[in-house]
Amino acid sequence: MEEQIEQAVTFALSPTADxxxxxxxxxxxxxVKVSPEGWPLCLSLFVRFPKSTPESRLFALQVMEDVLKNRFSSLDASQVHQIQSTLMDFVKREYVLGEDGSEFSTEPQSLIQTNNVNGNKTNMRTIDIFLRILLAIDEEVASLVVPREKDEVQRNSNIVSIILLNPNK
Structure with a gap:
């Protein structure tokens, strides 16, 4: 099914397609975007290795953004955990794991000092991605400068607390 999504995105964006x-x-x-089965497929498509096309990965992220922004309250705890653990595994694979392939904690903060490469316990790539994630969260979710409706503020607070601050819930 992931391949069908990838093909559909390719055709939808092709200037020469019929x-x-x-x-x-x-x-x-x-x-796919509105289907309850669509977001898990898109999540898998985004984190897949070998990687999907950039266009397909962007579409998958747009679907995930829509789910987290507009349908987060309809997700149950296991679905939230699935998103969190899948994305943490992706971050580990892409930015953290050293040649030894060690397993790490699911706490985002712990990833900063878990990769022992060349005797150095600080992984600069992980720090970079961690800070980028925090900046994006601040801009999109937590910033008090951006005016938001009360229900949006509550939803954003829930997302931050569940996914980032209490990843085991």
Whole structure:
């Protein structure tokens, strides 16, 4: 199914694709986006190795953003845990794991000092991604400068506390 999503994204964005095929691909992408089964497929598509096309990965992130922004309250605890653990595994694989392939904690903060490469306990790549994540969270979720509705503030607080501060819940 991930391959079908990837093909649909390719056709939807292709300037040379037949108009009817392009329309079908765009409709399929919209169905994936709103389907309850769509976000787990997109999450898998995003973290897949070898990596999907950049366009497919961007589409997958857009679907995940929509779920977290507009449907977070409909997710149960196991679904939130699935998102959190899948993304943590992705971050570990992409930014943390050294040649020894050691397992690490699921706490985002602990990833900063867990990779013992060349005798150095600080992983600069992990610090960089961790700080980028914190900056993005501040800009998109936590910033008090951006005016937000009360329900959006509550949802954003829940996302931060569940996914980042209490990842084991």
């Amino acid at each position: 108009h009817s095929l392009k329309s079908q691909a765009m409709n399929f992408c919209e169905q």
